Structures are given as C-alpha cells and as structure tokens.
Amino acid sequence: MSVEIILFFVFSVCTLAGASLVIFAKSPLTSAMSLVATFFFLAGIYVLLFAHAIAALQIMVYAGAVMVLFLLVIMLLPLKDAPPPLRLSPARWIGALSSATVLSILIYASLQWHNSLETNTTGQNALMYFGNLEDIGISIYTQWLFPFEALSLLLLAAILGAVVIAKKRI
Amino acid sequence: MIPVTACLLLSAMLFCLGMLGFLLRKNALIVFMSVELMLNAANLAFIGFARVHGDITGHVSVFFVIAVAAAEAAVGLAIIIALYRNRKTLDVDEVRFMKH
Numbered sequence: 001m002s003v004e005i006i007l008f009f010v011f012s013v014c015t016l017a018g019a020s021l022v023i024f025a026k027s028p029l030t031s032a033m034s035l036v037a038t039f040f041f042l043a044g045i046y047v048l049l050f051a052h053a054i055a056a057l058q059i060m061v062y063a064g065a066v067m068v069l070f071l072l073v074i075m076l077l078p079l080k081d082a083p084p085p086l087r088l089s090p091a092r093w094i095g096a097l098s099s100a101t102v103l104s105i106l107i108y109a110s111l112q113w114h115n116s117l118e119t120n121t122t123g124q125n126a127l128m129y130f131g132n133l134e135d136i137g138i139s140i141y142t143q144w145l146f147p148f149e150a151l152s153l154l155l156l157a158a159i160l161g162a163v164v165i166a167k168k169r170i
Numbered sequence: 171m172i173p174v175t176a177c178l179l180l181s182a183m184l185f186c187l188g189m190l191g192f193l194l195r196k197n198a199l200i201v202f203m204s205v206e207l208m209l210n211a212a213n214l215a216f217i218g219f220a221r222v223h224g225d226i227t228g229h230v231s232v233f234f235v236i237a238v239a240a241a242e243a244a245v246g247l248a249i250i251i252a253l254y255r256n257r258k259t260l261d262v263d264e265v266r267f268m269k270h
Contacts, residue, residue: 004171004172005172008172008176012176012180015180015184016180016183016184016187019184019187019188019207020187022187022191022200022203022204022207023187023190023191023194023195023200023204028197028199028200031199031200031203032199032203035203035206035207038207038210039210042210042213042214045177045180045214046214046217048172049172049177049217049218049220049221050221051217051220051221051229051232053229054213054217054229054232054233054236057233057236058213058236061236061237061240062206062210062236062239065240066206066239066240066243069243069244069247070199070202070203070243070247073199073247073250073251074199076251077199077250077251077254077260079197079199079260082196082197088194092193092194095190095193095194096190096193096194098189098193099186099189099190099193100186102185102186102189103182103183103186106178106182106185106186107179107182109178110175110178110179110181110182111175111179113174113175113178130221130224130226131220131221131226131229135226135229136226136229136230136233139226139227139229139230140230140233143227143230144230144234147234151234151237151238154237154238154241155237155240155241157241158240158241158242158244158245159244161244161245161248162244162245162247162248163248165245165248165249165251165252166248166251166252168255
C-alpha cells in the first residue's frame with residue numbers, strides 16, 4: 001500500500017468526520033469551524049488527485065472567503081444552540097430515508113463504473129504537469145472564454161443582489 | 171494512483187451527508203452549509219474523473235462551481251440576514267409566508 005493510498009484514506013475519514021460534525025453539531029459556530037476543517041481535508045485530497053491549482057483555490061475561496069462570510073453572519077445574528085431534532089417529524093423521516101436511498105444508489109453506481117480508458121491514460125511524465133495553473137488558464141481563456149465572462153457578470157450581479165437584499169430599507 | 175472508485179464512493183457519502191443535513195436540520199445557516207457540502211462532493215467527483223481521464227476540463231468545471239458557490243453564498247447569506255430582520259427566526263419550519 002503506497003503512501004498516496006494511506007493519505008487518501010486518512011483524508012477521507014477526516015473529511016467524513018468533519019462533514020458529520022457539520023450536520024450533528026449543536027452550535028452553528030462548531031458547524032462552521034468543522035466545515036472549514038472539511039474544506040482543508042478536501043483540499044488535501046485534491047492535491048493527491050493532481051489538482052494543485054484547484055486545491056489552492058479551494059483553500060482561498062472556500063476556507064477563506066466563503067467561511068469568513070459565514071462566520072460574520074453567525075456573529076451578526078444572536079443564534080441559539082439547537083441540536084438536531086431527536087424526534088423526527090414524518091417529513092424528516094422521509095428525508096432521512098430518501099437520503100439513505102440516494103446513498104445506496106450512488107454506491108451501487110460507483111461500484112458498477114469501470115474505466116475503459118484507464119489502461120491508455122497519459123504516461124507518468126505527462127501526469128507530472130497535469131493540473132497546473134497554466135493548463136487550466138489556457139483551457140479557460142480559449143475553450144471556455146464565454147462561460148468565464150458570463151461568470152464575471154454573475155459575480156457582479158451577486159454583489160449587487162447581496163447589497164440590495166441585506167440593506168435595511170430598499 | 172488512487173482508484174477512481176474510492177473517489178466516487180467518498181463523493182457519494184459526502185453528498186448524502188449534505189443531503190441529510192439539508193433535509194434534517196432546522197437552522198437555515200446549517201441548511202446552507204449542507205448545500206456547500208453537496209457542492210464539494212460534486213467537485214470531488216469532477217476532479218476524480220479529470221484525473222483518471224487525464225482531461226483538464228474537469229478542473230475548469232470545478233473552477234466554475236467554486237465561483238458560482240461564492241456568488242450563491244453571498245446572496246444566500248444576505249437572504250438569511252433579511253429573513254432574520256423581518257421574522258426574527260432562522261427556523262426553516264417557521265418560515266412559510268410564501269406558501270399561500
């Protein structure tokens with residue numbers, strides 16, 4: 001068993017533990033902090049999968065920007081600690097059951113999937129340079145230029161929308 | 171090399187944990203965090219497939235997903251603040267004034 005696999009296993013367990021803590025924690029602050037931890041462990045998994053640029057983005061945008069926004073909102077609002085409800089209403093029972101169903105379907109589907117391309121992927125030499133920022137930049141600025149520009153427009157609209165919605169008097 | 175099946179299994183579990191939190195919790199903020207978890211599960215699947223196919227397009231998709239998630243977080247948290255200001259609650263069960 002290589003170091004890669006062991007690290008992947010460790011990061012996976014930590015990610016799942018963090019995600020469970022997000023859902024089952026009493027205080028929203030604990031949830032937010034364990035979500036930050038989950039994002040960091042996911043970034044570690046991305047590095048193991050040769051997605052270095054995406055891992056850096058994940059830490060900067062998710063663990064940095066988005067989670068600071070979350071923490072700011074948690075500080076702004078006087079929140080009470082509330083554990084997940086122990087006595088579930090029928091709607092929540094249906095929710096839990098459907099999520100278990102989706103999990104079993106997804107696990108079945110992933111076990112069924114087998115890669116026909118796995119034998120003829122690019123060699124180790126090409127994989128050394130796979131996933132660096134240069135490749136992603138070339139792809140974004142040539143093939144995906146229009147979606148990229150649309151995305152900048154979306155971000156502008158989101159800035160304006162957030163200001164308008166959160167303002168006291170519109 | 172990490173087997174892509176392991177990636178897919180982890181992604182499936184993460185997605186279903188997010189879905190569980192989305193459906194079970196009452197606090198709107200935690201519901202929102204669960205959505206972020208589900209988005210990250212999708213990202214993980216994208217990156218696993220990008221790795222096994224040696225195709226950079228998966229990474230580009232993840233880039234777009236991260237940007238959309240940032241926009242979504244900004245607007246969603248603004249909505250949560252507006253909700254609290256108007257209704258003094260974050261319980262998603264009590265917010266039903268758009269139902270009728």
